[in-house]
Amino acid sequence: MKKSESQxxxxxxxxxxxxxxxxxxxxxxxYLLDKAFGTHFLYLVFLLLGIASGFVELIRRLLQDTxxxxx
Numbered sequence: 001m002k003k004s005e006s007q008x009x010x011x012x013x014x015x016x017x018x019x020x021x022x023x024x025x026x027x028x029x030x031y032l033l034d035k036a037f038g039t040h041f042l043y044l045v046f047l048l049l050g051i052a053s054g055f056v057e058l059i060r061r062l063l064q065d066t067x068x069x070x071x
Contacts (some may be wrong), residue, residue, distance in 0.1 A: 018058055022057070023050045023051050026049050030046030
């Protein structure tokens with residue numbers, strides 16, 4: 001089933017928020033854990049995990065979209 005142009009625009013607009021949101025969530029988790037445990041490195045670990053998870057989800061959505069277009 002082909003998606004309308006407004007549905008496609010909405011999905012691509014959500015991708016614009018995906019990477020910054022996952023990056024922020026990763027940083028926030030790491031920051032809170034640093035405060036809880038008195039460390040100074042967990043924010044970097046979780047920041048990188050947030051960035052990686054954002055890119056993984058971005059790639060998944062793009063691959064899914066290209067697969068649907070090719071069918």
